[in-house]
Amino acid sequence: MSSPLIIALDLEINEVLKLLKKINPSDCQVKIGNQLFTSEGPDIIKRIQDYGFKVFLDLKYHDIPNTVYSAVSSALNLNVWMLNVHSLGGKEMLKAAYKTVENSSTKPLLIGVTVLTSLEDKDIKQIGLQKSTREQVLLLAQLCQNERLDGVVCSPKELSFLRESLDKDFVLVTPGIRSIKSKKDDQLRTSTALEAVNNGADYIVIGREITNHKNPNEKIHQILKEFQ
Numbered sequence: 307m308s309s310p311l312i313i314a315l316d317l318e319i320n321e322v323l324k325l326l327k328k329i330n331p332s333d334c335q336v337k338i339g340n341q342l343f344t345s346e347g348p349d350i351i352k353r354i355q356d357y358g359f360k361v362f363l364d365l366k367y368h369d370i371p372n373t374v375y376s377a378v379s380s381a382l383n384l385n386v387w388m389l390n391v392h393s394l395g396g397k398e399m400l401k402a403a404y405k406t407v408e409n410s411s412t413k414p415l416l417i418g419v420t421v422l423t424s425l426e427d428k429d430i431k432q433i434g435l436q437k438s439t440r441e442q443v444l445l446l447a448q449l450c451q452n453e454r455l456d457g458v459v460c461s462p463k464e465l466s467f468l469r470e471s472l473d474k475d476f477v478l479v480t481p482g483i484r485s486i487k488s489k490k491d492d493q494l495r496t497s498t499a500l501e502a503v504n505n506g507a508d509y510i511v512i513g514r515e516i517t518n519h520k521n522p523n524e525k526i527h528q529i530l531k532e533f534q
């Protein structure tokens with residue numbers, strides 16, 4: 307079985323290349339988000355794949371269905387392992403994304419973002435969403451499942467009830483992982499890696515706790531050991 311660990315490469319290119327030489331593709335996948343993609347462009351994906359890593363393209367597409375269809379089609383040419391759209395883009399947008407992936411030969415995992423882990427109840431009220439974070443996440447996750455996406459991104463706090471409410475093979479990806487609960491940075495709905503996996507996460511995304519560590523490989527092994 308592949309490792310549940312996905313390392314968020316929210317770094318400058320030189321730091322990314324230094325990091326990739328120190329870590330092992332059999333221990334983790336990597337995630338390319340807005341920072342690295344915007345500074346380096348799509349060529350960065352191939353460079354990273356050449357080190358042996360599977361790539362999760364985390365650009366959270368959120369646009370009209372036709373634009374998302376085309377954006378996902380372009381992403382498919384990059385041979386990514388996983389990619390995501392933002393489920394707030396609505397049912398037709400999710401359908402468009404699914405249609406593109408379904409027709410592709412590579413068939414990466416298509417994941418919907420629910421509610422960012424940096425938001426909590428007061429923040430989602432502020433943008434006019436009246437449900438609690440929990441209800442909102444469930445509604446969006448069910449929408450993604452109905453539209454045949456492979457899974458969703460949610461916070462560790464929603465894992466247990468999503469696991470109970472959704473199909474067993476529906477993939478749950480969770481960022482917001484902190485080994486010390488008090489150290490949250492800008493993440494609000496957090497848990498430890500072990501709690502997340504025990505509560506049903508298929509994949510956990512960890513950025514700064516690994517990339518800022520003095521020995522990232524040691525930190526990765528420390529986390530993987532917790533799961534044994």
Ligand code: C5P
Nearest residue numbers: 314339421422423459481511512513514
């Ligand atoms: O450094 P840290 O572990 O907080 O990084 C978390 C990563 O997960 C970041 O790359 C962030 O963009 C991403 N992410 C998130 N919340 C989501 C989706 C993705 O924090 N809902």
